[in-house]
Amino acid sequence: MASSLTNEAVASPVGIEAAEREESLVRKERPVIQDPEALERSHRRNVMWWRIAVGMLLIVGWEVFTTIGWMDSYYWSSPSMILQTAWVQALKGNLLGDILYTSGSTILGFVLGTLGGAILGLTFWWSRKYAEVCEPYLVILNAMPKLALAPVLVILFGIGFTSKVALAIAMTVIVGAISAYSGVKSVDADMEKLMYSLGAKRWQVFTKVVIPWSMPWIISSLRINIALALAGAIVGEFIASREGIGRMILYAGTILDINLVWVGVVVLSILSMIMYGGVVLLERKLMKEFNK
Amino acid sequence: MANKVEVIGVSKYFMRNGKEIVAMQDTSLFIEEGRFVSIIGPSGCGKSTLFNIIAGLMPPSTGKVMADGQNIVGKTGYVGYMLQKDMLLPWRTILDNIILGMEIRGVPKKEATARALPLMEKYGLKGFENHYPKELSGGMRQRAALLRTILYDRDIILLDEPFGALDAQTRLMMQNWLLQIWEDFRKTVLFVTHDIDEAIYLSDDIYVFSARPGRIKAKITVPMARPRTQSDMTSPEFTELKQRLLDLLSEEVRIAEASERIS
Numbered sequence: 038m039a040s041s042l043t044n045e046a047v048a049s050p051v052g053i054e055a056a057e058r059e060e061s062l063v064r065k066e067r068p069v070i071q072d073p074e075a076l077e078r079s080h081r082r083n084v085m086w087w088r089i090a091v092g093m094l095l096i097v098g099w100e101v102f103t104t105i106g107w108m109d110s111y112y113w114s115s116p117s118m119i120l121q122t123a124w125v126q127a128l129k130g131n132l133l134g135d136i137l138y139t140s141g142s143t144i145l146g147f148v149l150g151t152l153g154g155a156i157l158g159l160t161f162w163w164s165r166k167y168a169e170v171c172e173p174y175l176v177i178l179n180a181m182p183k184l185a186l187a188p189v190l191v192i193l194f195g196i197g198f199t200s201k202v203a204l205a206i207a208m209t210v211i212v213g214a215i216s217a218y219s220g221v222k223s224v225d226a227d228m229e230k231l232m233y234s235l236g237a238k239r240w241q242v243f244t245k246v247v248i249p250w251s252m253p254w255i256i257s258s259l260r261i262n263i264a265l266a267l268a269g270a271i272v273g274e275f276i277a278s279r280e281g282i283g284r285m286i287l288y289a290g291t292i293l294d295i296n297l298v299w300v301g302v303v304v305l306s307i308l309s310m311i312m313y314g315g316v317v318l319l320e321r322k323l324m325k326e327f328n329k
Numbered sequence: 330m331a332n333k334v335e336v337i338g339v340s341k342y343f344m345r346n347g348k349e350i351v352a353m354q355d356t357s358l359f360i361e362e363g364r365f366v367s368i369i370g371p372s373g374c375g376k377s378t379l380f381n382i383i384a385g386l387m388p389p390s391t392g393k394v395m396a397d398g399q400n401i402v403g404k405t406g407y408v409g410y411m412l413q414k415d416m417l418l419p420w421r422t423i424l425d426n427i428i429l430g431m432e433i434r435g436v437p438k439k440e441a442t443a444r445a446l447p448l449m450e451k452y453g454l455k456g457f458e459n460h461y462p463k464e465l466s467g468g469m470r471q472r473a474a475l476l477r478t479i480l481y482d483r484d485i486i487l488l489d490e491p492f493g494a495l496d497a498q499t500r501l502m503m504q505n506w507l508l509q510i511w512e513d514f515r516k517t518v519l520f521v522t523h524d525i526d527e528a529i530y531l532s533d534d535i536y537v538f539s540a541r542p543g544r545i546k547a548k549i550t551v552p553m554a555r556p557r558t559q560s561d562m563t564s565p566e567f568t569e570l571k572q573r574l575l576d577l578l579s580e581e582v583r584i585a586e587a588s589e590r591i592s
Binding site: 225227228230231232233234235236237241245246249252326327 | 384385386408409410416418432433434
Protein backbone atom coordinates (compact mmCIF):
# COMPACT_ATOMS: atom_id res chain seq x y z
CA MET A 38 0.00 0.00 0.00
CA ALA A 39 2.86 2.34 0.77
CA SER A 40 4.25 1.97 -2.71
CA SER A 41 0.89 2.55 -4.33
CA LEU A 42 0.48 5.75 -2.31
CA THR A 43 3.80 7.17 -3.43
CA ASN A 44 3.04 6.26 -7.02
CA GLU A 45 -0.27 8.03 -6.85
CA ALA A 46 1.34 11.03 -5.12
CA VAL A 47 3.64 11.50 -8.06
CA ALA A 48 0.71 11.41 -10.45
CA SER A 49 -1.73 13.83 -8.82
CA PRO A 50 -3.37 14.59 -5.44
CA VAL A 51 -6.81 14.06 -6.95
CA GLY A 52 -5.74 10.55 -7.88
CA ILE A 53 -5.09 9.74 -4.22
CA GLU A 54 -8.62 10.66 -3.21
CA ALA A 55 -10.12 8.66 -6.03
CA ALA A 56 -8.05 5.64 -5.12
CA GLU A 57 -8.98 5.89 -1.45
CA ARG A 58 -12.63 6.24 -2.28
CA GLU A 59 -12.41 3.19 -4.47
CA GLU A 60 -10.63 1.23 -1.79
CA SER A 61 -13.15 2.11 0.88
CA LEU A 62 -15.95 1.08 -1.44
CA VAL A 63 -14.34 -2.26 -2.07
CA ARG A 64 -13.64 -2.82 1.63
CA LYS A 65 -17.20 -2.25 2.70
CA GLU A 66 -18.40 -5.32 0.91
CA ARG A 67 -18.18 -8.50 2.97
CA PRO A 68 -16.86 -11.47 1.01
CA VAL A 69 -19.36 -14.24 0.49
CA ILE A 70 -17.59 -17.49 1.27
CA GLN A 71 -19.08 -20.49 -0.43
CA ASP A 72 -19.12 -23.35 2.06
CA PRO A 73 -20.56 -26.49 0.51
CA GLU A 74 -19.61 -28.55 3.57
CA ALA A 75 -21.72 -26.44 5.91
CA LEU A 76 -24.63 -26.69 3.49
CA GLU A 77 -24.20 -30.45 3.36
CA ARG A 78 -24.11 -30.67 7.17
CA SER A 79 -27.27 -28.67 7.60
CA HIS A 80 -28.95 -30.73 4.88
CA ARG A 81 -28.05 -33.95 6.69
CA ARG A 82 -29.33 -32.61 10.02
CA ASN A 83 -32.51 -31.57 8.33
CA VAL A 84 -33.06 -34.98 6.75
CA MET A 85 -32.41 -36.73 10.06
CA TRP A 86 -35.02 -34.63 11.88
CA TRP A 87 -37.57 -35.33 9.16
CA ARG A 88 -36.89 -39.05 9.39
CA ILE A 89 -37.44 -39.04 13.13
CA ALA A 90 -40.61 -36.99 12.69
CA VAL A 91 -42.03 -39.42 10.11
CA GLY A 92 -41.28 -42.37 12.41
CA MET A 93 -42.98 -40.70 15.36
CA LEU A 94 -45.96 -39.80 13.21
CA LEU A 95 -46.38 -43.42 12.09
CA ILE A 96 -46.24 -44.77 15.65
CA VAL A 97 -48.54 -42.09 17.05
CA GLY A 98 -50.95 -42.54 14.12
CA TRP A 99 -50.97 -46.31 14.67
CA GLU A 100 -51.73 -45.80 18.37
CA VAL A 101 -54.42 -43.17 17.78
CA PHE A 102 -56.21 -44.99 14.92
CA THR A 103 -56.41 -48.27 16.86
CA THR A 104 -57.64 -46.41 19.97
CA ILE A 105 -60.44 -44.54 18.17
CA GLY A 106 -61.32 -47.65 16.20
CA TRP A 107 -60.36 -46.63 12.63
CA MET A 108 -58.04 -49.63 12.66
CA ASP A 109 -59.15 -52.89 14.27
CA SER A 110 -56.85 -53.39 17.25
CA TYR A 111 -57.55 -57.13 17.18
CA TYR A 112 -55.58 -57.49 13.94
CA TRP A 113 -53.30 -54.46 14.13
CA SER A 114 -52.63 -54.48 17.87
CA SER A 115 -51.11 -51.12 18.89
CA PRO A 116 -47.70 -49.82 19.93
CA SER A 117 -48.68 -49.62 23.59
CA MET A 118 -50.14 -53.15 23.59
CA ILE A 119 -47.04 -54.49 21.83
CA LEU A 120 -44.79 -52.86 24.40
CA GLN A 121 -46.88 -54.22 27.24
CA THR A 122 -46.98 -57.76 25.84
CA ALA A 123 -43.24 -57.63 25.24
CA TRP A 124 -42.69 -56.60 28.84
CA VAL A 125 -44.79 -59.47 30.13
CA GLN A 126 -43.12 -61.91 27.75
CA ALA A 127 -39.70 -60.72 28.85
CA LEU A 128 -40.53 -61.18 32.51
CA LYS A 129 -42.66 -64.31 32.47
CA GLY A 130 -41.81 -65.87 29.13
CA ASN A 131 -38.50 -66.50 27.47
CA LEU A 132 -38.17 -63.48 25.17
CA LEU A 133 -34.47 -62.89 25.85
CA GLY A 134 -33.65 -66.57 25.42
CA ASP A 135 -35.59 -66.65 22.14
CA ILE A 136 -33.71 -63.60 20.87
CA LEU A 137 -30.36 -65.18 21.72
CA TYR A 138 -31.38 -68.46 20.10
CA THR A 139 -32.46 -66.85 16.82
CA SER A 140 -29.58 -64.40 16.59
CA GLY A 141 -27.13 -67.15 17.53
CA SER A 142 -28.20 -69.51 14.75
CA THR A 143 -28.38 -66.60 12.30
CA ILE A 144 -24.87 -65.30 13.01
CA LEU A 145 -23.30 -68.76 13.10
CA GLY A 146 -24.99 -69.71 9.82
CA PHE A 147 -24.03 -66.38 8.27
CA VAL A 148 -20.36 -66.73 9.18
CA LEU A 149 -20.06 -70.38 8.17
CA GLY A 150 -22.10 -69.98 4.98
CA THR A 151 -20.35 -66.82 3.78
CA LEU A 152 -16.89 -68.11 4.65
CA GLY A 153 -17.52 -71.53 3.15
CA GLY A 154 -19.02 -69.97 0.04
CA ALA A 155 -16.10 -67.58 -0.34
CA ILE A 156 -13.59 -70.42 -0.03
CA LEU A 157 -15.53 -72.47 -2.59
CA GLY A 158 -15.60 -69.47 -4.97
CA LEU A 159 -11.87 -68.87 -4.55
CA THR A 160 -11.04 -72.48 -5.40
CA PHE A 161 -12.43 -71.84 -8.88
CA TRP A 162 -9.27 -69.86 -9.66
CA TRP A 163 -7.21 -73.03 -9.61
CA SER A 164 -8.72 -74.66 -12.66
CA ARG A 165 -10.78 -73.10 -15.40
CA LYS A 166 -12.11 -76.48 -16.39
CA TYR A 167 -13.29 -77.28 -12.86
CA ALA A 168 -14.80 -73.79 -12.55
CA GLU A 169 -16.69 -73.97 -15.81
CA VAL A 170 -17.99 -77.48 -15.14
CA CYS A 171 -19.35 -76.25 -11.79
CA GLU A 172 -20.72 -72.94 -13.02
CA PRO A 173 -24.15 -74.10 -14.30
CA TYR A 174 -24.75 -76.05 -11.08
CA LEU A 175 -23.96 -72.94 -9.11
CA VAL A 176 -26.53 -71.04 -11.16
CA ILE A 177 -29.15 -73.76 -10.63
CA LEU A 178 -28.51 -73.87 -6.88
CA ASN A 179 -28.73 -70.11 -6.74
CA ALA A 180 -32.08 -70.13 -8.55
CA MET A 181 -33.49 -72.91 -6.39
CA PRO A 182 -35.56 -71.65 -3.43
CA LYS A 183 -33.48 -73.06 -0.57
CA LEU A 184 -36.33 -72.55 1.90
CA ALA A 185 -38.20 -75.35 0.17
CA LEU A 186 -35.47 -77.62 1.52
CA ALA A 187 -36.34 -76.69 5.10
CA PRO A 188 -38.32 -79.86 5.96
CA VAL A 189 -35.53 -82.07 4.61
CA LEU A 190 -32.90 -80.22 6.65
CA VAL A 191 -35.00 -80.43 9.79
CA ILE A 192 -35.44 -84.17 9.31
CA LEU A 193 -31.72 -84.49 8.63
CA PHE A 194 -30.45 -82.38 11.54
CA GLY A 195 -33.28 -82.64 14.06
CA ILE A 196 -35.40 -79.93 15.57
CA GLY A 197 -32.51 -78.39 17.54
CA PHE A 198 -30.07 -75.58 16.91
CA THR A 199 -28.16 -77.44 14.17
CA SER A 200 -31.01 -77.49 11.67
CA LYS A 201 -31.46 -73.69 11.98
CA VAL A 202 -27.77 -73.12 11.37
CA ALA A 203 -27.90 -75.56 8.44
CA LEU A 204 -30.74 -73.59 6.85
CA ALA A 205 -28.90 -70.29 7.34
CA ILE A 206 -25.83 -71.86 5.69
CA ALA A 207 -27.92 -73.18 2.81
CA MET A 208 -29.28 -69.69 2.25
CA THR A 209 -25.88 -67.95 2.23
CA VAL A 210 -23.30 -70.33 0.84
CA ILE A 211 -24.18 -69.97 -2.86
CA VAL A 212 -24.27 -66.18 -2.75
CA GLY A 213 -20.84 -66.23 -1.10
CA ALA A 214 -19.48 -68.60 -3.73
CA ILE A 215 -20.86 -66.63 -6.67
CA SER A 216 -19.50 -63.34 -5.30
CA ALA A 217 -16.03 -64.76 -4.72
CA TYR A 218 -16.08 -66.36 -8.19
CA SER A 219 -16.89 -62.98 -9.78
CA GLY A 220 -13.88 -61.57 -7.93
CA VAL A 221 -11.66 -64.40 -9.11
CA LYS A 222 -12.78 -63.93 -12.71
CA SER A 223 -11.89 -60.24 -12.61
CA VAL A 224 -8.26 -60.68 -11.50
CA ASP A 225 -6.02 -58.68 -13.83
CA ALA A 226 -4.19 -61.13 -16.11
CA ASP A 227 -1.22 -58.76 -16.31
CA MET A 228 -0.99 -58.81 -12.53
CA GLU A 229 -0.70 -62.60 -12.64
CA LYS A 230 1.82 -62.29 -15.46
CA LEU A 231 3.94 -59.94 -13.37
CA MET A 232 3.85 -62.37 -10.45
CA TYR A 233 4.96 -65.27 -12.64
CA SER A 234 7.71 -63.14 -14.15
CA LEU A 235 8.95 -62.57 -10.60
CA GLY A 236 9.18 -66.34 -10.32
CA ALA A 237 6.05 -66.80 -8.20
CA LYS A 238 4.51 -70.24 -7.77
CA ARG A 239 0.77 -70.64 -8.27
CA TRP A 240 -0.02 -70.68 -4.57
CA GLN A 241 1.93 -67.44 -4.16
CA VAL A 242 -0.14 -65.80 -6.90
CA PHE A 243 -3.22 -67.17 -5.13
CA THR A 244 -2.38 -65.83 -1.66
CA LYS A 245 -0.71 -62.58 -2.68
CA VAL A 246 -2.96 -61.51 -5.55
CA VAL A 247 -6.13 -63.58 -6.01
CA ILE A 248 -7.40 -63.53 -2.42
CA PRO A 249 -6.86 -59.81 -1.68
CA TRP A 250 -8.11 -58.92 -5.17
CA SER A 251 -11.36 -60.83 -4.60
CA MET A 252 -11.99 -59.44 -1.13
CA PRO A 253 -14.17 -56.48 -2.23
CA TRP A 254 -16.47 -58.94 -4.05
CA ILE A 255 -16.68 -61.20 -1.02
CA ILE A 256 -17.33 -58.23 1.25
CA SER A 257 -20.17 -57.06 -0.99
CA SER A 258 -21.98 -60.36 -0.33
CA LEU A 259 -22.11 -59.74 3.42
CA ARG A 260 -25.11 -57.39 3.40
CA ILE A 261 -27.27 -59.70 1.33
CA ASN A 262 -26.22 -62.73 3.31
CA ILE A 263 -27.07 -61.44 6.79
CA ALA A 264 -30.71 -60.93 5.74
CA LEU A 265 -30.79 -64.34 4.02
CA ALA A 266 -29.35 -66.05 7.09
CA LEU A 267 -32.02 -64.56 9.32
CA ALA A 268 -34.77 -65.69 6.95
CA GLY A 269 -33.29 -69.19 6.95
CA ALA A 270 -33.12 -69.39 10.73
CA ILE A 271 -36.71 -68.20 11.16
CA VAL A 272 -38.14 -70.60 8.61
CA GLY A 273 -36.22 -73.37 10.37
CA GLU A 274 -37.98 -72.40 13.59
CA PHE A 275 -41.33 -72.31 11.80
CA ILE A 276 -40.91 -75.89 10.67
CA ALA A 277 -40.03 -77.34 14.06
CA SER A 278 -38.36 -75.87 17.08
CA ARG A 279 -38.55 -75.53 20.82
CA GLU A 280 -37.03 -72.07 20.95
CA GLY A 281 -36.54 -68.89 18.95
CA ILE A 282 -38.52 -65.86 17.87
CA GLY A 283 -39.85 -67.74 14.84
CA ARG A 284 -41.27 -70.44 17.09
CA MET A 285 -42.74 -67.76 19.36
CA ILE A 286 -44.56 -66.14 16.43
CA LEU A 287 -45.87 -69.49 15.18
CA TYR A 288 -47.06 -70.43 18.66
CA ALA A 289 -48.73 -67.03 19.22
CA GLY A 290 -50.51 -67.38 15.88
CA THR A 291 -51.95 -70.79 16.72
CA ILE A 292 -53.38 -69.49 20.02
CA LEU A 293 -54.59 -66.31 18.28
CA ASP A 294 -52.43 -64.09 20.50
CA ILE A 295 -52.04 -61.38 17.84
CA ASN A 296 -50.24 -59.04 20.23
CA LEU A 297 -47.51 -61.60 20.74
CA VAL A 298 -47.21 -62.09 16.96
CA TRP A 299 -46.61 -58.37 16.67
CA VAL A 300 -44.03 -58.52 19.44
CA GLY A 301 -42.19 -61.16 17.40
CA VAL A 302 -42.37 -59.08 14.22
CA VAL A 303 -41.07 -55.96 15.97
CA VAL A 304 -38.29 -57.86 17.73
CA LEU A 305 -37.20 -59.46 14.45
CA SER A 306 -37.17 -56.04 12.73
CA ILE A 307 -34.96 -54.61 15.45
CA LEU A 308 -32.72 -57.69 15.42
CA SER A 309 -32.33 -57.51 11.68
CA MET A 310 -31.54 -53.79 11.85
CA ILE A 311 -28.87 -54.33 14.49
CA MET A 312 -27.24 -57.17 12.58
CA TYR A 313 -27.36 -55.17 9.37
CA GLY A 314 -25.67 -52.26 11.14
CA GLY A 315 -23.00 -54.59 12.46
CA VAL A 316 -22.34 -55.94 8.98
CA VAL A 317 -22.09 -52.42 7.55
CA LEU A 318 -19.48 -51.59 10.19
CA LEU A 319 -17.57 -54.79 9.43
CA GLU A 320 -17.81 -54.04 5.71
CA ARG A 321 -16.38 -50.55 6.19
CA LYS A 322 -13.48 -51.91 8.19
CA LEU A 323 -12.68 -54.63 5.66
CA MET A 324 -13.05 -52.28 2.69
CA LYS A 325 -10.52 -49.93 4.25
CA GLU A 326 -8.12 -52.84 4.44
CA PHE A 327 -8.57 -54.21 0.94
CA ASN A 328 -9.94 -51.45 -1.26
CA LYS A 329 -7.23 -48.86 -1.05
CA MET B 330 32.72 -59.44 -24.44
CA ALA B 331 30.51 -62.46 -24.15
CA ASN B 332 26.89 -62.29 -25.10
CA LYS B 333 24.59 -62.01 -22.12
CA VAL B 334 21.40 -62.69 -24.00
CA GLU B 335 21.05 -64.57 -27.27
CA VAL B 336 17.77 -64.89 -29.08
CA ILE B 337 18.37 -67.42 -31.80
CA GLY B 338 15.98 -67.92 -34.71
CA VAL B 339 12.85 -67.28 -32.67
CA SER B 340 9.47 -67.26 -34.43
CA LYS B 341 5.94 -67.24 -33.10
CA TYR B 342 2.85 -68.41 -34.99
CA PHE B 343 -0.71 -67.99 -33.77
CA MET B 344 -4.02 -69.26 -35.06
CA ARG B 345 -6.68 -66.57 -35.08
CA ASN B 346 -10.11 -66.94 -36.70
CA GLY B 347 -8.82 -70.07 -38.35
CA LYS B 348 -5.98 -68.18 -40.01
CA GLU B 349 -2.33 -68.57 -39.25
CA ILE B 350 -0.73 -65.36 -38.08
CA VAL B 351 3.00 -64.84 -37.99
CA ALA B 352 3.75 -62.58 -35.05
CA MET B 353 7.50 -62.96 -35.26
CA GLN B 354 9.69 -64.60 -37.83
CA ASP B 355 13.21 -65.86 -37.49
CA THR B 356 14.40 -63.20 -35.08
CA SER B 357 17.91 -63.26 -33.70
CA LEU B 358 19.40 -60.84 -31.21
CA PHE B 359 22.83 -60.96 -29.64
CA ILE B 360 23.17 -58.67 -26.67
CA GLU B 361 26.40 -58.07 -24.82
CA GLU B 362 26.54 -57.80 -21.06
CA GLY B 363 25.74 -54.41 -19.59
CA ARG B 364 24.33 -52.94 -22.82
CA PHE B 365 21.23 -50.83 -23.02
CA VAL B 366 19.34 -52.10 -26.05
CA SER B 367 16.14 -50.63 -27.44
CA ILE B 368 13.65 -52.21 -29.78
CA ILE B 369 11.45 -49.98 -31.89
CA GLY B 370 8.94 -50.85 -34.55
CA PRO B 371 5.36 -50.23 -35.70
CA SER B 372 2.66 -51.44 -33.34
CA GLY B 373 1.82 -55.11 -33.66
CA CYS B 374 5.34 -56.02 -34.77
CA GLY B 375 5.68 -58.63 -32.05
CA LYS B 376 7.80 -56.69 -29.58
CA SER B 377 5.67 -57.74 -26.64
CA THR B 378 5.59 -61.32 -27.94
CA LEU B 379 9.39 -61.29 -27.94
CA PHE B 380 9.46 -60.08 -24.35
CA ASN B 381 6.97 -62.69 -23.21
CA ILE B 382 9.16 -65.35 -24.79
CA ILE B 383 12.37 -64.04 -23.18
CA ALA B 384 10.60 -63.79 -19.81
CA GLY B 385 9.57 -67.44 -20.14
CA LEU B 386 5.85 -66.66 -20.09
CA MET B 387 5.23 -67.95 -23.62
CA PRO B 388 6.94 -70.72 -25.59
CA PRO B 389 8.32 -69.78 -29.03
CA SER B 390 7.21 -71.73 -32.11
CA THR B 391 10.83 -72.14 -33.20
CA GLY B 392 14.21 -71.14 -31.90
CA LYS B 393 15.64 -70.67 -28.44
CA VAL B 394 16.64 -68.06 -25.93
CA MET B 395 20.00 -68.26 -24.17
CA ALA B 396 21.08 -66.32 -21.12
CA ASP B 397 24.60 -66.80 -19.77
CA GLY B 398 24.94 -69.72 -22.17
CA GLN B 399 21.90 -71.49 -20.70
CA ASN B 400 18.64 -72.21 -22.49
CA ILE B 401 15.91 -70.30 -20.65
CA VAL B 402 12.90 -71.12 -22.87
CA GLY B 403 9.85 -71.50 -20.61
CA LYS B 404 11.79 -70.55 -17.49
CA THR B 405 10.29 -67.71 -15.51
CA GLY B 406 12.14 -65.75 -12.88
CA TYR B 407 15.32 -65.46 -14.91
CA VAL B 408 14.83 -61.87 -16.01
CA GLY B 409 13.25 -58.81 -14.42
CA TYR B 410 10.20 -57.68 -16.37
CA MET B 411 8.37 -54.38 -16.19
CA LEU B 412 5.22 -53.47 -18.09
CA GLN B 413 3.72 -50.16 -19.18
CA LYS B 414 1.13 -50.45 -16.42
CA ASP B 415 2.93 -50.21 -13.09
CA MET B 416 1.12 -53.30 -11.71
CA LEU B 417 1.61 -52.24 -8.11
CA LEU B 418 -0.70 -54.16 -5.80
CA PRO B 419 -3.18 -51.53 -4.56
CA TRP B 420 -3.56 -53.03 -1.08
CA ARG B 421 0.16 -52.99 -0.37
CA THR B 422 2.24 -49.99 0.63
CA ILE B 423 4.96 -48.81 -1.74
CA LEU B 424 7.62 -50.46 0.40
CA ASP B 425 5.74 -53.77 0.46
CA ASN B 426 5.31 -53.54 -3.31
CA ILE B 427 8.99 -52.89 -3.89
CA ILE B 428 10.07 -55.94 -1.90
CA LEU B 429 7.51 -58.23 -3.58
CA GLY B 430 10.09 -59.92 -5.79
CA MET B 431 12.37 -60.63 -2.83
CA GLU B 432 9.42 -61.81 -0.77
CA ILE B 433 8.49 -64.32 -3.47
CA ARG B 434 12.06 -65.60 -3.50
CA GLY B 435 11.83 -66.11 0.26
CA VAL B 436 14.08 -63.29 1.45
CA PRO B 437 13.08 -62.46 5.05
CA LYS B 438 11.05 -59.28 5.25
CA LYS B 439 13.52 -57.51 7.53
CA GLU B 440 16.40 -58.14 5.19
CA ALA B 441 14.35 -57.14 2.15
CA THR B 442 13.30 -53.89 3.83
CA ALA B 443 16.88 -53.15 4.83
CA ARG B 444 17.91 -53.47 1.20
CA ALA B 445 14.98 -51.51 -0.18
CA LEU B 446 15.08 -48.45 2.08
CA PRO B 447 18.48 -47.03 1.01
CA LEU B 448 17.51 -47.46 -2.64
CA MET B 449 14.17 -45.74 -2.09
CA GLU B 450 16.00 -42.86 -0.52
CA LYS B 451 18.60 -42.65 -3.26
CA TYR B 452 16.14 -42.84 -6.13
CA GLY B 453 13.58 -40.33 -4.99
CA LEU B 454 10.99 -42.40 -3.14
CA LYS B 455 11.95 -41.36 0.38
CA GLY B 456 8.91 -40.57 2.48
CA PHE B 457 6.58 -42.71 0.35
CA GLU B 458 7.37 -46.04 2.06
CA ASN B 459 4.02 -46.26 3.82
CA HIS B 460 1.90 -44.65 1.11
CA TYR B 461 -0.43 -46.66 -1.08
CA PRO B 462 0.01 -46.66 -4.87
CA LYS B 463 -3.22 -44.70 -5.36
CA GLU B 464 -1.70 -41.78 -3.48
CA LEU B 465 1.24 -41.43 -5.90
CA SER B 466 1.58 -39.76 -9.29
CA GLY B 467 2.15 -41.83 -12.43
CA GLY B 468 5.85 -41.03 -12.49
CA MET B 469 6.35 -42.01 -8.86
CA ARG B 470 4.48 -45.25 -9.39
CA GLN B 471 6.71 -46.13 -12.32
CA ARG B 472 9.74 -45.43 -10.13
CA ALA B 473 8.39 -47.85 -7.56
CA ALA B 474 7.69 -50.46 -10.24
CA LEU B 475 11.21 -50.11 -11.62
CA LEU B 476 12.80 -50.34 -8.18
CA ARG B 477 10.80 -53.51 -7.61
CA THR B 478 12.31 -54.88 -10.82
CA ILE B 479 15.84 -53.76 -9.85
CA LEU B 480 15.53 -55.26 -6.37
CA TYR B 481 14.44 -58.53 -7.88
CA ASP B 482 18.15 -58.59 -8.64
CA ARG B 483 18.41 -60.19 -12.05
CA ASP B 484 21.22 -59.26 -14.47
CA ILE B 485 18.77 -58.85 -17.33
CA ILE B 486 15.86 -56.44 -17.29
CA LEU B 487 13.05 -56.14 -19.82
CA LEU B 488 11.21 -52.84 -19.92
CA ASP B 489 8.08 -52.82 -22.08
CA GLU B 490 7.25 -49.17 -22.82
CA PRO B 491 7.62 -48.22 -19.16
CA PHE B 492 7.11 -44.52 -19.78
CA GLY B 493 4.47 -44.79 -22.51
CA ALA B 494 1.65 -43.50 -20.33
CA LEU B 495 3.49 -40.51 -18.86
CA ASP B 496 3.32 -36.91 -20.01
CA ALA B 497 6.28 -35.47 -21.91
CA GLN B 498 7.88 -33.66 -19.00
CA THR B 499 7.63 -36.50 -16.50
CA ARG B 500 8.90 -38.79 -19.20
CA LEU B 501 12.09 -36.80 -19.70
CA MET B 502 12.67 -36.76 -15.96
CA MET B 503 12.13 -40.51 -15.79
CA GLN B 504 14.55 -41.10 -18.68
CA ASN B 505 17.29 -39.27 -16.81
CA TRP B 506 16.38 -41.16 -13.68
CA LEU B 507 16.56 -44.49 -15.54
CA LEU B 508 19.98 -43.57 -16.98
CA GLN B 509 21.24 -42.85 -13.49
CA ILE B 510 19.99 -46.19 -12.22
CA TRP B 511 21.42 -48.03 -15.20
CA GLU B 512 24.80 -46.40 -14.73
CA ASP B 513 24.77 -47.38 -11.05
CA PHE B 514 23.75 -51.00 -11.57
CA ARG B 515 25.01 -51.78 -15.09
CA LYS B 516 22.33 -54.31 -15.80
CA THR B 517 21.68 -55.56 -19.29
CA VAL B 518 18.53 -53.75 -20.38
CA LEU B 519 16.09 -54.51 -23.19
CA PHE B 520 13.78 -51.59 -23.73
CA VAL B 521 10.71 -51.47 -25.96
CA THR B 522 9.50 -48.05 -27.04
CA HIS B 523 7.59 -46.20 -29.73
CA ASP B 524 9.52 -43.03 -29.07
CA ILE B 525 12.56 -42.56 -31.34
CA ASP B 526 14.04 -39.79 -29.19
CA GLU B 527 13.79 -41.97 -26.14
CA ALA B 528 15.45 -44.88 -27.91
CA ILE B 529 18.40 -42.78 -29.09
CA TYR B 530 18.84 -40.94 -25.83
CA LEU B 531 18.93 -44.07 -23.69
CA SER B 532 20.43 -46.82 -25.84
CA ASP B 533 23.72 -48.29 -26.89
CA ASP B 534 22.06 -50.30 -29.66
CA ILE B 535 18.72 -49.96 -31.37
CA TYR B 536 16.97 -52.82 -33.14
CA VAL B 537 14.39 -51.70 -35.69
CA PHE B 538 11.61 -54.25 -36.18
CA SER B 539 9.69 -54.61 -39.41
CA ALA B 540 5.91 -54.65 -39.69
CA ARG B 541 4.12 -57.97 -39.23
CA PRO B 542 5.52 -60.51 -39.53
CA GLY B 543 8.00 -59.01 -37.11
CA ARG B 544 11.63 -59.46 -37.90
CA ILE B 545 14.72 -57.39 -37.43
CA LYS B 546 15.16 -54.83 -40.16
CA ALA B 547 18.23 -53.03 -38.87
CA LYS B 548 20.59 -52.82 -35.93
CA ILE B 549 21.99 -49.39 -35.25
CA THR B 550 24.66 -48.54 -32.72
CA VAL B 551 24.34 -45.14 -31.10
CA PRO B 552 27.75 -43.44 -31.27
CA MET B 553 27.16 -40.82 -28.59
CA ALA B 554 29.38 -40.95 -25.51
CA ARG B 555 28.15 -41.50 -21.98
CA PRO B 556 27.10 -40.14 -19.59
CA ARG B 557 24.57 -38.36 -21.75
CA THR B 558 22.83 -35.15 -20.96
CA GLN B 559 19.76 -33.48 -22.32
CA SER B 560 21.87 -31.24 -24.57
CA ASP B 561 22.83 -34.36 -26.52
CA MET B 562 19.26 -34.44 -27.78
CA THR B 563 19.91 -31.38 -29.93
CA SER B 564 23.35 -32.41 -31.19
CA PRO B 565 23.85 -32.96 -34.95
CA GLU B 566 24.63 -36.69 -34.55
CA PHE B 567 21.39 -37.16 -32.61
CA THR B 568 19.38 -35.44 -35.33
CA GLU B 569 21.09 -37.40 -38.04
CA LEU B 570 20.37 -40.69 -36.31
CA LYS B 571 16.79 -39.66 -35.72
CA GLN B 572 16.36 -38.95 -39.44
CA ARG B 573 17.67 -42.39 -40.31
CA LEU B 574 15.37 -44.10 -37.86
CA LEU B 575 12.40 -42.05 -39.01
CA ASP B 576 13.02 -43.14 -42.60
CA LEU B 577 13.30 -46.77 -41.59
CA LEU B 578 10.18 -46.64 -39.47
CA SER B 579 7.89 -44.67 -41.74
CA GLU B 580 8.51 -47.25 -44.45
CA GLU B 581 7.43 -49.97 -42.01
CA VAL B 582 4.39 -48.06 -40.85
CA ARG B 583 3.30 -47.69 -44.49
CA ILE B 584 3.65 -51.43 -45.01
CA ALA B 585 1.74 -52.15 -41.82
CA GLU B 586 -1.11 -49.88 -42.87
CA ALA B 587 -1.24 -51.35 -46.36
CA SER B 588 -1.44 -54.92 -45.05
CA GLU B 589 -4.17 -53.88 -42.65
CA ARG B 590 -6.20 -52.46 -45.51
CA ILE B 591 -5.88 -55.73 -47.45
CA SER B 592 -6.97 -57.92 -44.51
